Amino acid sequence: MPSPVQRPSSAIPSQCDVLVVGGGINGAGIARDLAGRGLKVVLCEKDDLAQATSSSSTKLIHGGLRYLEYNEFSLVRKALAEREVLLRSAPHIMWPLRFVMPHDPGMRPVWMIRIGLFLYDHLARREVLPGSRTVDLRRHPSGAPLQPRFTKGFVYSDGWVDDARLVALNAIDAMERGATVLTRWRCRDAQRSADAWQVTLDSASGAFHTLNARALVNAAGPWAAQFLSEHAHLSHPKALRLVKGSHIVVPRLFDHGHAYIFQNPDKRIIFAIPYEHDFTLIGTTDVEHHGPIGAARIDESEIDYLCEQASRYFAKPIAKSDVVWTYSGVRPLLDDESGDPSAVTRDYSLELDTAQAPLLTVWGGKITTFRKLAEDAADLLMQPLGVDAARGAWTHGAFLPGGDLNKWIGPARRPDTDFERFEQTVRRRYPQFDAAVLHRLARAYGSRIDRVIGDTPGAQVAPGLYDCELRYLHDHEWARGADDVLWRRSKLGLHYSAEERAAVAAWCAEHWDGAAVTPTPETSWN
Incomplete structure (x- = not known):
């Protein structure tokens, strides 16, 4: 299986069809959709995946009952239609x-x-x-x-x-379909010409890389307007x-x-x-x-x-x-x-600018509609990129990584009971693990739980957290420090004492280059 271990700048492509800026749910979803259509995609994120808005939601897949009072019938219908599509996918x-x-x-x-x-x-x-x-x-x-x-x-x-794992799974799927996913790489500068974007990327470690992209997607979320003015050198009529x-x-x-x-x-x-x-x-x-x-x-x-x-x-x-x-x-x-503020629409708007090399900017959106947003974004880019229309939408019935439980339980029936059957099978296969630990691992990794555990779990670094999982998160999910593990790839930080969090941070510092010695989450605890 391909590994997303951070690449040296020399291994990053020098050319691509689409550069997606922003590693939140919309950026990861768009990168996945485009990669699945056969395009050469690079996704860059200046921090960790889902480090900002996409790990700070109420964590609901919902239509938005209260939006009906604001006559947002189109948004509610779109979100309601997505609920079961998403539930079946993961x-x-x-x-x-x-x-x-x-x-x-x-x-x-x-x-x-x-x-x-x-x-x-x-x-x-x-x-x-x-x-x-x-x-x-x-x-x-x-x-x-x-x-x-x-x-x-x-x-x-x-x-x-x-929510944070949803972003990670989209990024993994994008990578396994051929995309290059770069975390801790910022789009420092983007110069536009008639047929391409010349982009300068810089990494948290101080490396630089120049990339030519046929199109650019601005999925920077709260930073979308700032990215346009400060990095792409463009004015923007919409206000966030x-x-x-x-x-x-x-x-x-x-x-x-x-x-x-x-x-x-x-x-x-x-x-x-x-x-x-x-x-x-x-x-x-x-x-x-x-x-x-x-x-x-x-x-x-x-x-x-x-x-x-x-x-x-x-x-x-x-x-x-x-x-x-x-x-x-x-x-x-x-x-x-x-x-x-409660009455401001949660719907999204996609702005395609083809005056020169294509620029697609994502404005707004909510986590429930990310897949449809990504599909609409990819559809918009097909014609200006001159891509065969046969490479159409594909994500509606597709599984996210770990979501296809077929090899464990047989054909899918309905997502809630399918997971119950899957967890029973997991417990039979790994009787040496505590039931609570297996439940967490089954929830986090689904049908890929065997890839996480491997032949041996290794040493227990903190309660219920083994060496094998930490190595998997580094090698396959872009985890680079204790915060990535404790507050985004899992919520184990909420269950651990300060000493246990420090033990995880010390392990990461010993085994991973550049890992923080002590966890410094963007969130807080008492």
Whole structure:
């Protein structure tokens, strides 16, 4: 299997069809789609894959129920249609999740909620996800953690995703289809001519490389406008609105498997979601961000807001002292001049400029629609690149790496039950492993778990983390330091003590060139 071990600059292609700038979900998805159509693709990312916005989402594959109130029917339909496509493509990192909305008579009336849920159930075809229904919270398990004043609730379906791993899997698939994926390589300068882009790349280690690309894709997310003006030397008519979304993680608040959607007096909503077995994830906020894009941190007022709004519903109030971890990301939203950040559209816009060598810029977007965005982007580039139209869309029914469980369980039936059968098979094959460790490995790597474990797991570096997995992450998933392992390729950092995190960092420093001695995550913990 090809290995993405960081290449010396001499091994990077000097020419390609398309250079994709940005290693978030949209950039990785576009690189994958284009590589699958036979194009020669280079993806460059100045940091780690998914280091910014794409690892800081609420981690949902969802249509966006609240967007119906803003008449975003096209976006909701598109996102709803993508849910089951994505669930089938990677049942190890995505799975169905049922949401409970307790009815608060002071918020939206029952008739409005029922109309909204009816539309949510019927705007797109469903085969796996069950429809919505009304429940008696005095009898339903989801009512137990709530204040007794909530007696009626509404239950509907969406999905959960490990967002950072979704990016990594797209990058792996792109690489295995022929793309060159460069992490810690920045697009320093891009000069445009009639038929090509001459690009200068520089690496974190100080190396430089010059590359000629027939087309350039700007998938820099929150940095998209900045990239155009500062690196591609172009003006841009569109404006991005940068909105910070922050989340808090607290010890587990409930034992059942449902998530909650809570309506707030300010007409916003927040989610409370089962997270990493031992925790509950609460978010998100919508706050205008005016500082450095890569330095987004949660504010005290955001922590107060999330604790206060969740405490309006849970019987046990949530205090700041309960927060064990936080993370924040900056959403690059299209500026539609809405006064309320929550009302700004989450849809995407693709801007193709063919005045000279093609330039495609991605504006906005949400994680649920990344595959469709990538497909649309690739479609737009076919004609200006003079590519045979027969090289058409292909990702709709394709698996992501690790998602094809056929060799373990036989033909696929439905993604949720397929994964259950797969995990049972894994436990039989590796009886020497703890069940919790196998569950994590099965979720992270799916059908490629045997490639991770190999012939022997090696030494245990920290609880449940073995030498074999660390080597796999370095050799096949671009991990270069403890943060990459503990906070993006996994969330083990949330479970480990400071001493255990330091042990992982020390191992990385010993075995990997340039690894940090101590973990310095972009997120924070108490």
